Structures are given as structure tokens and as C-alpha cells.
Amino acid sequence: MIRRALLKALAVPGYQVPFASREMPMPYGWGTGGVQVSAAVLTPDDRLKVIDQGADDTTNAVSIRKFFERTAQVETTERTADATVIQTRHRIPETELVDGQILVYQVPIPEPLRFLEPRETETRKMHELEEYGLMHVKLYEDIARHGTIATSYAYPVKVENRYVMDPSPIPKFDNPKMRMGAIQLFGAGREQRIYALPPWTDVVSLDFEDHPFDPSKADHPCALCGAEDSYLDEVIVDDAGGRMFVCSDTDFCRARRDAGHRGATGRPAAEGAA
Amino acid sequence: MYVAVKGGERAIENAHAWLAEERRGDLAVAELSVAQIREQLRLAVNRVMAEGSLYDPDLAALAIKQARGDLIEAIFLVRAYRTTLPRFGASRPVETGDMACDRRISATFKDAPGGQVLGPTFDYTHRLMDFALAAEGEDAGAGPEVPRGVPTEEPVPHITEFLNRDGMIEREPDGNDEPPDLTRAPLEFPADRPLRLQNLTRGDEGFLLGLAYSTQRGYARSHAFVGELRVGTVAVEMDIPELGFAIEIGEVDLTECETVNQFKGSKTEPPQFTRGYGLVFGMSERKAIAMALVDRALRTRELGEDNLGAPAQDEEFVLAHSDNVQATGFLEHIKLPHYVDFQSELELVRRLRREAALAASAQQAEAVE
Numbered sequence: 274m275i276r277r278a279l280l281k282a283l284a285v286p287g288y289q290v291p292f293a294s295r296e297m298p299m300p301y302g303w304g305t306g307g308v309q310v311s312a313a314v315l316t317p318d319d320r321l322k323v324i325d326q327g328a329d330d331t332t333n334a335v336s337i338r339k340f341f342e343r344t345a346q347v348e349t350t351e352r353t354a355d356a357t358v359i360q361t362r363h364r365i366p367e368t369e370l371v372d373g374q375i376l377v378y379q380v381p382i383p384e385p386l387r388f389l390e391p392r393e394t395e396t397r398k399m400h401e402l403e404e405y406g407l408m409h410v411k412l413y414e415d416i417a418r419h420g421t422i423a424t425s426y427a428y429p430v431k432v433e434n435r436y437v438m439d440p441s442p443i444p445k446f447d448n449p450k451m452r453m454g455a456i457q458l459f460g461a462g463r464e465q466r467i468y469a470l471p472p473w474t475d476v477v478s479l480d481f482e483d484h485p486f487d488p489s490k491a492d493h494p495c496a497l498c499g500a501e502d503s504y505l506d507e508v509i510v511d512d513a514g515g516r517m518f519v520c521s522d523t524d525f526c527r528a529r530r531d532a533g534h535r536g537a538t539g540r541p542a543a544e545g546a547a
Numbered sequence: 548m549y550v551a552v553k554g555g556e557r558a559i560e561n562a563h564a565w566l567a568e569e570r571r572g573d574l575a576v577a578e579l580s581v582a583q584i585r586e587q588l589r590l591a592v593n594r595v596m597a598e599g600s601l602y603d604p605d606l607a608a609l610a611i612k613q614a615r616g617d618l619i620e621a622i623f624l625v626r627a628y629r630t631t632l633p634r635f636g637a638s639r640p641v642e643t644g645d646m647a648c649d650r651r652i653s654a655t656f657k658d659a660p661g662g663q664v665l666g667p668t669f670d671y672t673h674r675l676m677d678f679a680l681a682a683e684g685e686d687a688g689a690g691p692e693v694p695r696g697v698p699t700e701e702p703v704p705h706i707t708e709f710l711n712r713d714g715m716i717e718r719e720p721d722g723n724d725e726p727p728d729l730t731r732a733p734l735e736f737p738a739d740r741p742l743r744l745q746n747l748t749r750g751d752e753g754f755l756l757g758l759a760y761s762t763q764r765g766y767a768r769s770h771a772f773v774g775e776l777r778v779g780t781v782a783v784e785m786d787i788p789e790l791g792f793a794i795e796i797g798e799v800d801l802t803e804c805e806t807v808n809q810f811k812g813s814k815t816e817p818p819q820f821t822r823g824y825g826l827v828f829g830m831s832e833r834k835a836i837a838m839a840l841v842d843r844a845l846r847t848r849e850l851g852e853d854n855l856g857a858p859a860q861d862e863e864f865v866l867a868h869s870d871n872v873q874a875t876g877f878l879e880h881i882k883l884p885h886y887v888d889f890q891s892e893l894e895l896v897r898r899l900r901r902e903a904a905l906a907a908s909a910q911q912a913e914a915v916e
Contacts, residue, residue, distance in 0.1 A: 302880025425891035
């Protein structure tokens with residue numbers, strides 16, 4: 274049933290396919306959509322990586338990884354390049370994903386128009402008619418009021434010039450990466466929707482000619498590995514409000530430190546993980 | 548020196564161990580048995596069966612024990628188990644007219660064939676703490692035998708049928724068709740009445756109570772009377788294709804509530820009484836009555852009534868938010884890490900503040916000139 278929904282989703286990129294989502298052994302909101310999609314695509318030969326906020330060691334990522342180790346007897350990894358299936362919450366890995374890999378997103382609210390129009394009957398009609406004026410008005414009002422589009426994550430995209438799609442709550446910094454060689458599958462368990470992007474699907478972040486899309490991030494290098502082009506977490510390090518910026522993608526940061534890169538306070542990965 | 552947060556795996560294991568310890572509580576106090584919960588906390592068991600959509604008192608009692616008495620957590624456990632079970636098919640509609648009633652009351656007629664039977668109700672108890680229960684000696688000497696009526700073997704006719712004969716109340720279609728199953732198909736709108744009722748019967752009791760109450764206070768008031776409320780046991784029958792006839796596969800306890808609602812007529816319907824319907828596993832009166840009121844409120848479209856824009860009339864609002872397992876999951880997930888989203892918001896607010904400050908100082912400079 275889920276595989277059929279996935280095939281339909283891949284055939285109509287960006288279209289939300291309703292599916293009979295089931296209760297999972299973890300609560301709605303913990304990634305039940307992603308878990309169902311991963312379970313539907315995993316084969317015994319796969320190597321699974323699970324990240325939450327870009328990190329392999331956040332509690333929910335650990336929990337979901339353990340769930341699949343136990344139920345699917347599948348090999349797991351933390352290395353992005355070694356993984357064949359990556360389930361993610363809120364990030365796209367920094368390392369470029371390629372042909373042969375599948376990225377599974379956990380999606381809380383699949384409907385990009387939901388906060389503009391709460392009714393499903395209305396939003397489905399708007400998608401049918403390709404009536405996205407409401408979204409453009411919202412973005413325009415942002416610019417009129419704030420001088421800039423005030424959406425920093427879950428930034429809406431248009432897929433193959435047809436469907437407006439919610440990229441899940443990834444930071445807009447990640448949006449440009451969505452044109453990639455890997456298959457991208459999106460599972461929203463509670464909302465009972467699946468959608469997908471085949472490799473190299475055209476994904477454009479909504480913007481205006483005179484206010485082009487800007488994938489901004491914190492204006493710092495990573496304090497551990499010195500990377501200037503990765504998305505950063507801000508970490509408060511002392512009572513005086515001192516802070517440092519480190520890569521949100523833990524595997525990317527570790528690999529860079531292993532390769533000898535150092536940031537302002539960086540140490541080798543082995544020591545940092547102790 | 549910053550060290551990345553590690554050890555999620557060990558933290559989870561330790562949390563589970565601590566949870567198990569908390570569940571057991573003081574070891575000097577005897578452990579609660581599943582049978583005790585099933586027998587002595589039966590109303591909690593009923594709620595877990597109803598909202599878990601699974602009629603199994605033993606499993607519901609086990610779930611309550613495992614969930615430390617958190618009923619929504621127990622409902623979740625039952626649902627997660629239920630979804631792994633195969634579906635054999637649909638039973639025949641249960642015949643509630645043949646119910647062996649423990650309780651059957653009508654608020655619209657003083658007496659009717661079948662009579663008024665109070666049954667085991669809190670309705671007329673005085674809510675005074677019974678400290679004798681705290682003494683926990685009640686079982687030592689069995690009390691006097693409780694006089695109780697024997698459920699009649701005869702079918703007990705539905706009160707609303709008496710109105711039906713006079714054409715005073717709307718007719719209901721027979722509805723022998725197999726209803727849709729929202730546990731196997733995604734909920735889509737607009738929903739028909741069988742699907743709505745299915746959603747309501749497993750919906751959160753508190754949510755339905757609040758919505759039903761709002762209709763009584765004027766948000767789509769429907770002038771409801773409890774035409775009949777009955778609690779008892781019905782047989783469940785299923786057609787077995789190999790046999791070519793239906794056999795009884797078990798019995799379930801149900802609460803059924805039929806409301807009679809005043810209706811002055813609309814463009815499409817003549818003045819007549821209309822119905823709201825509630826049917827819930829176990830003895831769950833509050834839920835059954837609330838369900839009937841909300842069912843009636845949701846029938847605005849089919850009765851050609853004015854939609855007053857009240858929450859209880861709004862099908863998408865009600866059906867999409869009634870499920871407490873979904874609601875609690877999404878509500879509580881905001882305690883999971885959101886560093887990444889929050890970080891991007893931080894950057895945005897900082898930038899907006901910087902720009903606002905720049906604009907303000909530019910304005911000031913202009914004013915000085």
C-alpha cells in the first residue's frame with residue numbers, strides 16, 4: 274500500500290498522495306511517516322543512516338536507528354557516503370547525495386498552504402487549479418512589512434513548475450540542495466500523506482525577480498572544523514552567554530576533522546567525541 | 548570547551564529503566580494485577596477500548612497498567628497493537644433493539660414499553676468521599692445481595708421508533724452496507740455520516756465533551772433531548788461465506804444514545820424531529836451523549852440547515868482534531884530538538900532587528916539635520 278503510494282508520488286512529483294498511515298510503535302510527531310516510508314523501501318542489502326537536526330546522535334535519531342536495527346535487521350552507518358537510505362528530520366546532509374541513495378524526510382505538515390488556508394478541501398482545490406496566488410501574496414506582504422521574506426525554514430518550493438511543495442522544516446539554506454541525484458521521499462504519518470521527488474527534479478524556491486531567494490546561514494565558520502559553507506548550530510557555552518558555532522551535520526564535521534581541518538577551537542574528532 | 552552531546556543511547560536505556568521503576572512504585576505496596584484493573588477500573592478500561600478501537604478488556608487493562616494510568620498513553624498502546632492485527636471482514640450491524648439492557652432511560656417519555664431501568668449509575672449518588680473504601684475491608688464480609696432486575700429476553704424497542712410511526716422524526720436509512728474503515732483508508736473530506744460516526748466513536752472523550760457542551764451553550768444550538776440511553780450487551784454476528792449464513796462470534800457491551808432534536812424545517816426538509824446518534828464500547832455514557840450531540844451538529848449540510856460557523860458544525864475542524872493519539876503526538880513532539888529551525892529563526896530575527904535599528908538611526912539623523 275505504501276509502495277504503491279510511493280510510486281504514484283514519484284510519478285507526480287510534488288503531489289501529496291493520501292495513504293492509510295498506521296499507528297507506529299512511536300508517537301505521531303516522532304517521524305511515523307518517515308518510519309513507514311523507510312520500512313517500505315529498506316531491503317536487507319541496504320545501509321541505513323538516521324539523522325535528526327543533522328546529527329546521528331540526537332536521541333530520536335538513535336531511537337529510530339535502533340528500531341530498524343531490531344526490526345529490519347539492516348546494517349546502519351553514520352557516514353553519509355556509505356548510506357543507501359538516509360532518514361532525516363530537519364536537514365539535508367552537507368555531503369552531496371548521489372544516484373543510488375534515497376533520502377527519506379519526516380514531515381509534520383505536508384501542506385505548504387495550510388497556514389494560509391486551514392481547510393483540506395480548499396487547499397486540494399487550490400493545488401488542482403494551480404491557484405497559488407495566496408502564497409505569492411503572503412510572500413509579498415512579508416517583503417512589504419519586513420523588507421524580506423520572513424520564512425527561514427520550511428521555505429516553500431515549486432516542483433517542475435507545477436506543484437508548490439513543503440520541503441519539510443529544513444532551513445532554507447538546504448533548499449538549493451534539493452535538486453540532487455538521490456531519490457527524495459517525504460512521509461507525513463499523522464497527516465496521511467506521501468510525496469516525492471525523483472532524481473534531478475527541478476525544485477525552485479519561491480521568490481520575486483527583485484527579491485531573489487537567499488539561502489542564508491550564520492555568518493561564521495565552524496568552530497570545530499573551520500567549514501565556511503556548512504549549516505551551523507549555535508551553542509551556548511557559558512553562563513555569560515558566550516557562544517560558538519558548530520556544524521549541524523555531525524558526520525560532515527567529523528570527516529573534515531579527520532582530514533585535518535581545524536576551526537578556532539577544534540580538536541581531532543576522536544578527542545572531541547570522548 | 549565544547550564537547551558534542553553524546554550518549555543518547557545510554558540515556559534512553561537509563562530513562563526506560565527508571566520509568567519501569569516508577570511504574571512499579573513502592574515495592575512495599577502489592578502489585579496491581581491486570582484482572583484487578585479490568586474488574587475494578589472498568590470505566591477506564593471502557594474508555595481505552597472505545598478510543599483504542601479494540602474490544603478487549605484484558606488488553607486494555609494491561610495497557611492501563613503499562614501506561615501507569617495515563618489513559619491516552621494506554622489508548623496509544625492498544626492502537627499500536629491493533630494496527631498489527633489482520634482484518635477478517637465486517638460484522639453484521641449489531642441489533643441494539645435486542646440488547647440485554649442493564650440500563651435504559653428516556654428523558655422524553657415518562658414510561659414506555661420496556662420501562663425505565665436505572666442500572667449501575669452515578670447519577671443519583673451523593674458525591675461524598677466514602678472513607679469506608681479507604682479502609683479496604685469491604686470484601687471481608689460480603690454485603691447483602693444487591694437486588695437487580697433480570698435483563699429481559701424480549702427485544703426492547705427503541706423509543707424513537709414510537710415517534711417514527713407518526714412521521715414525527717426523520718427516517719434513517721437501513722444502512723446494511725459495509726461502512727468505510729478509517730483505520731485502513733485515509734480520512735478524506737467531505738465525509739459521509741458512517742465515517743463521521745466512526746471517527747467520533749474513537750475520538751477523544753474530552754474533546755467531544757467540550758464540543759457538545761458548546762452546542763448547548765449556543766454555538767449551533769440543536770435543542771437536544773436524550774430520547775433514549777441504553778447500556779447493555781449485544782451479540783456480534785458475522786456472515787461466514789463458507790457456511791452461507793451468519794453466526795454469533797461474541798458479545799460486546801455498548802452504550803447507545805439517541806437524541807431527539809427540535810427542527811423547524813429547512814428549504815429541503817419539513818418540520819420534524821431530527822436525530823443525533825452515539826454508540827460507544829462499554830459503559831461510556833458521557834461519551835455517547837456527547838457523540839450524539841456532535842453528530843447532530845455535523846449534519847448541517849445534509850439537513851439543509853444554515854451553517855452558523857460554529858466549531859461543532861465544522862466537519863474538517865471536528866474530524867481532523869478528534870483523535871487524541873494524533874493530537875498528543877503532534878503536541879508533544881515540540882519537545883523534540885528543533886535546534887535547526889530555531890537557529891534559522893534566530894538569524895532572521897537578528898537580521899530584522901539590525902535592519903530596524905539601521906532604519907531608526909537613519910531617521911534620527913534626518914531629524915537632527
